Amino acid sequence: MSLLIAILLVLSGARAADGSSSLLFAQVLFRHGARAPSAAFTNATYAQHFPRGLGELTDRGFENSHRLGRLLAKRYVSTGFLDAKMVSKQMYWRSVNLARCLSSAATVGAAMFRDYGRHLHVPVNTQETGEHLLNYDFSRCHREVEIIREQCPHYGTPDDFDSWPHYEEFVYNCLNISSPLLKNRNFRQIEAHLNEYKNGLKLPDEWADNVDELIDIHTAVTHWITGTGRYHDPRKMRIKFGNMMNTLIENMEKAWKSHAEKRAFRKFNAYSTQDWMLLGILDSFGVLDETLGMRRTPDYNSMIILELWDDGVVRMLYKRDERDETLIDVSRRIRECGGDVCRIERLSECCRLYRERTPGASCVPLRPRDFLNANRRRRFVGPE
Numbered sequence: 001m002s003l004l005i006a007i008l009l010v011l012s013g014a015r016a017a018d019g020s021s022s023l024l025f026a027q028v029l030f031r032h033g034a035r036a037p038s039a040a041f042t043n044a045t046y047a048q049h050f051p052r053g054l055g056e057l058t059d060r061g062f063e064n065s066h067r068l069g070r071l072l073a074k075r076y077v078s079t080g081f082l083d084a085k086m087v088s089k090q091m092y093w094r095s096v097n098l099a100r101c102l103s104s105a106a107t108v109g110a111a112m113f114r115d116y117g118r119h120l121h122v123p124v125n126t127q128e129t130g131e132h133l134l135n136y137d138f139s140r141c142h143r144e145v146e147i148i149r150e151q152c153p154h155y156g157t158p159d160d161f162d163s164w165p166h167y168e169e170f171v172y173n174c175l176n177i178s179s180p181l182l183k184n185r186n187f188r189q190i191e192a193h194l195n196e197y198k199n200g201l202k203l204p205d206e207w208a209d210n211v212d213e214l215i216d217i218h219t220a221v222t223h224w225i226t227g228t229g230r231y232h233d234p235r236k237m238r239i240k241f242g243n244m245m246n247t248l249i250e251n252m253e254k255a256w257k258s259h260a261e262k263r264a265f266r267k268f269n270a271y272s273t274q275d276w277m278l279l280g281i282l283d284s285f286g287v288l289d290e291t292l293g294m295r296r297t298p299d300y301n302s303m304i305i306l307e308l309w310d311d312g313v314v315r316m317l318y319k320r321d322e323r324d325e326t327l328i329d330v331s332r333r334i335r336e337c338g339g340d341v342c343r344i345e346r347l348s349e350c351c352r353l354y355r356e357r358t359p360g361a362s363c364v365p366l367r368p369r370d371f372l373n374a375n376r377r378r379r380f381v382g383p384e
Contacts, residue, residue: 014079021311023081025255027248027269030068030303031278032104033061034199034322037192038383039163046196055383057100058199061300064322065104068301069111071325077112082268086113086120093124095272096134102126104301105272124272131380132359133243134273139379142365144239151175164383165191171221179217181210190218191383198300216295226276228283229294234353239363240381241280242356244271248281249347249355252308256344259310274382278304282318284354286335291318291328314342 014023035057036050050058057065076082082090095105102124109122127133138144139158148155152174161167165188172187185204197203197211207214223229227236251269258265278298282288292298301322307315316334317327332339337346356362365371 014076014081021309021313023307024259024310025252025265025267025308026076026081027251027271027306028072028303029271029273029278029281030104030108030319031275031298031300032057032098032100032272033063033065033068033107034058034300035061035100035195036199037195039165039188040192042189042192042196046201049196049199049201055098055100057103060199060322061100061104062107064301065107066111067323067325068303068319069108070114071319072108073112073115076268077115082112084113084116086116086122088123090266091122091268091270092266093122093270093272094134095124095126096274096277097126097128097131098274101272101274105270108270108272122270133247134271134277135380135382136240136243136360136363137379138381141239141363142368142371143363144236145371146365146367147233147235158379163188165189168218168221168225171224172217175221175224177217177220179213181207181214181217187221190214194218212295215297219295219297222276222279222297223294226280228279229288232283235362237280237284237354238356241277241284242354242362243359244277244281245284245351246355246357248306249350252306252314252344253348255308256312275299275302276382278302284351285316285330285333286351287316287318287330287333290330290333291320308344312344314344314347316342 036052036054038055040054041047041050050056052058077084093105093109095101105124106121109124110120113120113122145155145157152171155170155174158167161170168191169186169188193203193207194215202208203211220230224231226240227233255265275298279288279292281304282291288294299321301319303319305315305317305319305327307317309315314334314337315329315331317329319325319327331337331342334342334347334350336350337343
């Protein structure tokens with residue numbers, strides 16, 4: 001994509017380049033900024049590089065979340081779409097209940113409205129218990145247990161694993177993925193090494209020249225866990241992303257109906273989340289190959305944008321990583337849209353196989369009797 005096109009995509013947030021249409025409603029989902037490893041450091045001396053502790057944002061994570069907010073300011077505040085005074089009723093901010101995601105949301109929001117004043121902070125909502133939009137209770141999703149056991153019959157429960165990397169290692173072994181890179185190392189170390197590497201620390205010598213292969217292996221495991229990409233499984237995807245998909249599409253429909261009826265409506269929704277959620281939304285909409293490909297997962301501060309314009313056109317854009325501000329337009333690739341543009345009427349018909357209209361419905365097991373005595377602690381998906 002040329003630099004000129006990239007600039008136009010960033011700045012054309014409130015009105016089409018030819019002035020023919022105006023923006024009605026926008027939703028963004030972004031991954032948190034750079035963070036520390038979730039479960040353990042690979043070297044005790046590395047702790048000094050992550051002063052906020054395991055799983056928390058690094059200085060780089062805060063800085064690039066601020067950059068993301070400035071990008072959104074150019075698109076939605078400088079253009080006049082959102083009031084620069086930060087009017088809360090125009091917006092809805094939601095974060096999964098993880099400190100790194102909450103901090104990212106607060107930082108992005110403050111950066112969006114920095115030009116009006118230094119102390120404007122958007123109200124960020126979260127769900128401490130009963131989250132079913134940006135996550136779900138992994139330990140009580142019995143249907144997922146049944147699906148996992150189809151390929152991994154020795155799988156017990158999430159409580160069998162002391163950390164998310166431990167569960168990833170179980171999946172790696174179950175899939176019989178073999179790589180010389182892991183001959184003398186445990187798979188569960190990959191998550192820590194990759195997060196350390198992305199924060200500027202060195203990989204072990206035997207991995208230094210093979211980082212792409214390492215990422216590819218880790219991505220394969222993530223694909224299987226989420227039912228995306230190389231292990232595409234709509235059953236898993238409905239469990240993990242179905243409610244979010246349904247919410248995103250219904251939000252667009254409600255905005256369009258309110259516009260048609262000349263009623264006031266919220267103009268902007270922002271969701272601060274994790275890489276696996278962005279991965280699933282991209283694949284559910286059918287644009288994974290055009291945005292990420294099949295060999296990596298969403299990077300820090302990557303972002304999905306969904307926009308609805310007053311001529312009924314829907315735009316879907318993707319920002320790939322923490323520093324590249326190019327927005328990739330994949331609107332015409334959305335499932336069932338087709339043609340030169342994607343219109344709201346077609347979006348309403350999109351992705352039915354990947355939507356969950358009743359939260360938790362996809363977790364109901366086929367054999368309920370197998371879970372009659374299940375009484376497990378609440379546990380959500382992904383690294384702590």
